[in-house]
Amino acid sequence: LRKKSKFPNIESTVIEAIDEIEDEQDNQILLEKIRVEIDKLPPKCREVFILSKVKGMKYKEISEELNISTKTIEVHMTKALKSIREALK
Numbered sequence: 001l002r003k004k005s006k007f008p009n010i011e012s013t014v015i016e017a018i019d020e021i022e023d024e025q026d027n028q029i030l031l032e033k034i035r036v037e038i039d040k041l042p043p044k045c046r047e048v049f050i051l052s053k054v055k056g057m058k059y060k061e062i063s064e065e066l067n068i069s070t071k072t073i074e075v076h077m078t079k080a081l082k083s084i085r086e087a088l089k
Helices: 008-040 043-054 059-066 070-088
Strands: none
Touching (some): 008 070, 059 070
């Protein structure tokens, strides 16, 4: 098809643009699924997950802010990530 076309660069640009749009739509769908799963988490687990992944806090910082042990933070994160992973399969 490219050999027959007088505008092979335009075709490849259009194809790439379409692929990017599809990827962006797929990403939006995936993000929405993740948001739904985060909302389903137990309150403390959700709070720990958001502080870690959204706000970028380290486990020690979260531990100090919420007055719970670092090990408890690890347990909440493991639970959250496992739940999200299973939902996205």
